[in-house]
Structures are given as structure tokens and as C-alpha cells.
Amino acid sequence: MKWMKALGLLAGLGLASGCxxxxxxxxxxxxATPEAWQTEAGESEETLARWWTVFGDPVLEELVAGVEENNRTLAAAVARMEGYAASVGMVRADYFPTLGAGGGVTREQLTERVRNPTEAALPDNPYWEYQSGFTMAWELDLWGRVRRSVEAARGRL
Structure with missing residues (x-):
């Protein structure tokens, strides 16, 4: 009988560890980031704007020209940030209950060859069936799955 108590205690501890x-x-x-960006004295804005020309490399010139032409715009960066924010919002929605509703209508008609062995009254021919339903589900975040999912989504920003 002692082994039953020990087994029960061990099972209870195992279940409690899942919490x-x-x-x-x-x-x-x-x-550590500096308070402001500092440049060397004597550099003009024009020199800094085209810093790669100092090397005199035509391949580098061509690459930079291609980047300037095909670079993503600020609008694309904003769209990506909004997408990340939306994904965080979608993950945060798991904190709340989900609700659902549905319904349906069916029109049925019995053939004239239907047997009625019980002699029970049959519905009028044709007849309609109406159905409706409501669902609600909510996952309590006892083990932190939703909380960790939200942290992971925020970390992707």
C-alpha cells in the first residue's frame, strides 16, 4: 500500500510541474549608444553623401547606382512595420475568447414512395429545416503559451 501512496505522490508532483x-x-x-552622431571636422555633406566615390572603383559605383535605383522605399519599410504590429495584435487576440455563430436552411421533399410503417404524421411536402448555432471558446493561459507567443511576436520587431 505504501507504493500506491508513493506513486500517487509522484504522479501529483509530475502534474504540478506542468503548471x-x-x-x-x-x-x-x-x-551602449552615443548620444549623437559625430563626423570628422572638415567633411562636407556632399562628401558624406557620396562617400564611395573616394575609392574610384567603377564596379562599386555601378553597385551603388543599382542600390539607389532598386532600394526599398520608406513606404515599404512602414508597411513592414505595420505588418509586424498586426501580427502582434493577432497573437494577442489569443488572450480573449473566440465567438462563433452559424446557421443554415434546408428545403427537403419526400418522395411519394416513402413508406411510413409507424403511421406517424409526416411533415408537409416540401418542408424547410432551420438550424442555428453559437460557439464560444477560451483558452486560459495557465502555462504561458500565449504570453510567450506575444513575447516572440514582439521580438520579431
Whole structure:
């Protein structure tokens, strides 16, 4: 009988260990950044704007010209940021219940050859069936799956 108690205690501890959060909490790394960008004295804005011309390399000139021509615009970058924000919002939606509703209408007609062994009253011919339904589901975030998913989505920004 002692082994039953030990087995029950072991099973209880195993189940309780499943209630722990998944993984450590995320901490933003500290990055040392200067307060402002500094340039060397004597450099003009025109020189800085075309810095690669100092090398006198025609291949580099051609590559930079191609980049300037085919570079993604600021609007594309904004669209990507909005997409990331939307994906975070979609993941955050898992915190809340989901609701659903549905319905249907069916028109049926019995053939004249239907047998009625019970002599029960049959519906009028043709007849309509109406159906409706409502669903609600909610996942409690007991083990931190949704919380970690939101952290991961925010980390992709």
C-alpha cells in the first residue's frame, strides 16, 4: 500500500510541474549608444553623401547606382512595420475568447414512395429545416503559451 501512496505522490508532483511557466522572462540587452552622431571636422555633406566615390572603383559605383535605383522605399519599410504590429495584435487576440455563430436552411421533399410503417404524421411536402448555432471558446493561459507567443511576436520587431 505504501507504493500506491508513493506513486500517487509522484504522479501529483509530475502534474504540478506542468503548471510552471515555459522559459525565462525576456530581458532587453543593454546596448551602449552615443548620444549623437559625430563626423570628422572638415567633411562636407556632399562628401558624406557620396562617400564611395573616394575609392574610384567603377564596379562599386555601378553597385551603388543599382542600390539607389532598386532600394526599398520608406513606404515599404512602414508597411513592414505595420505588418509586424498586426501580427502582434493577432497573437494577442489569443488572450480573449473566440465567438462563433452559424446557421443554415434546408428545403427537403419526400418522395411519394416513402413508406411510413409507424403511421406517424409526416411533415408537409416540401418542408424547410432551420438550424442555428453559437460557439464560444477560451483558452486560459495557465502555462504561458500565449504570453510567450506575444513575447516572440514582439521580438520579431
Amino acid at each position: 510552471l511557466s515555459v522559459g525565462p522572462d525576456y530581458r532587453m540587452p543593454d546596448v
